[in-house]
Amino acid sequence: MRAPLLVVMLGLSLAAAACSTEPSASVPAPAPDPITTEEMTALLETSSEPVVLNVWASWCIPCRSEAPMLSRAAATFEDRVRFVGLNVRDGSGDAGAFIAEFFPEAPIEQYADASGAIPIDLGGNRGVPLTYFYAPGGELRHLHRGVIDERTLALQIDELLAG
Amino acid sequence: MEFTLVAAAALGAAAAYVMLWWEARHGNADRCAGNIWEAGLVAVVVGIFAGRIVAMLIDGVNPVAHPGDVLLVRGGISTVAASLSAVLTYLWIGRREPIAMADGIAAAALAGLAGWHAGCVFRDGACLGTASELPWALAQPSSMVTRHPVELYAAAALLIVAAALAAWKAYGRPPPGVPASAALLTAGTVRLATEPLRPSLTGGPIWWYALAAAVGLIGLIAFTVRAHGAR
Numbered sequence: 001m002r003a004p005l006l007v008v009m010l011g012l013s014l015a016a017a018a019c020s021t022e023p024s025a026s027v028p029a030p031a032p033d034p035i036t037t038e039e040m041t042a043l044l045e046t047s048s049e050p051v052v053l054n055v056w057a058s059w060c061i062p063c064r065s066e067a068p069m070l071s072r073a074a075a076t077f078e079d080r081v082r083f084v085g086l087n088v089r090d091g092s093g094d095a096g097a098f099i100a101e102f103f104p105e106a107p108i109e110q111y112a113d114a115s116g117a118i119p120i121d122l123g124g125n126r127g128v129p130l131t132y133f134y135a136p137g138g139e140l141r142h143l144h145r146g147v148i149d150e151r152t153l154a155l156q157i158d159e160l161l162a163g
Numbered sequence: 164m165e166f167t168l169v170a171a172a173a174l175g176a177a178a179a180y181v182m183l184w185w186e187a188r189h190g191n192a193d194r195c196a197g198n199i200w201e202a203g204l205v206a207v208v209v210g211i212f213a214g215r216i217v218a219m220l221i222d223g224v225n226p227v228a229h230p231g232d233v234l235l236v237r238g239g240i241s242t243v244a245a246s247l248s249a250v251l252t253y254l255w256i257g258r259r260e261p262i263a264m265a266d267g268i269a270a271a272a273l274a275g276l277a278g279w280h281a282g283c284v285f286r287d288g289a290c291l292g293t294a295s296e297l298p299w300a301l302a303q304p305s306s307m308v309t310r311h312p313v314e315l316y317a318a319a320a321l322l323i324v325a326a327a328l329a330a331w332k333a334y335g336r337p338p339p340g341v342p343a344s345a346a347l348l349t350a351g352t353v354r355l356a357t358e359p360l361r362p363s364l365t366g367g368p369i370w371w372y373a374l375a376a377a378v379g380l381i382g383l384i385a386f387t388v389r390a391h392g393a394r
Binding site: 061062064065066072076101141142149153154 | 223224231232235288289293294308362363364365
């Protein structure tokens, strides 16, 4: 008896979701600076603060999902944790538009790796998003594959800050 | 939706189903037992969708422009929107006998929540909260920091109350409305009590858990008084 109701509810949800329109135009931010594996490694090893390194791409739907939370976290921990974004396998225009939409004011250093080799060199894979958690000095403490939730992000930052 | 979330949801659904199955054999909601499971499932699905869409809107992501994002539950769900939508949907489905329907799912809902929280065991570190040096504190792999297994605290508390509530309904026959109110009070209180032990960026919607507990307490008192007055 309730099955039709479930179908109706799901149908309405999917119909609403399917009525796609173009996202509102935003002013692109400057494209992120290109970086090599050696430069990224040096950045991690010389950082006096813990580093949260998020690997993203503008075409990655889960990246869009977690971006607002990362932006908030970066603002919250601005003085204690260094947030770094690594855009991979992306066009500079798309990357700039993504930054303008999701990280316009966020204290996140943004870099680009067109080849997508850096995440693999750092122990990850080609999938995005990835979030690496580094202790000061560049020791990898945790690698989260896939979209990260608030609780996991908070827990891993707490681990970094605990030393 | 990733495997660990599906596994936790399946554990929650299984716990709720087992509780309903047991209660059905002990006189639970004689007139509407057959509808409780289906109504509960619909309510949960609606709650998840509504909670996810509201979370996207809060984050500035247009759900119409990005429909695929709705399925990314891990990206965040608005607890307030999800629970309100689920409760209202359930009560709307059971609008002919709302109190009987609410009482009917009370223990199963707590058991389902317990299963959902216990589902943290499917992912490393997901059960852990703030740092602690208590003897039963746990550390995630490769970490020296021991922490409260806060999700297991919540699961245990919810399961104990769910079992007590089911037994009360089976053998004590509480007044109508009291089991549902007690379940709401329990859900709000357990969440309120464990929230400070959870790592969080925002602190969580504490006021919402407090409101749920308060509404549950008021309902508990009101339905009890009404039952005594009717005698």
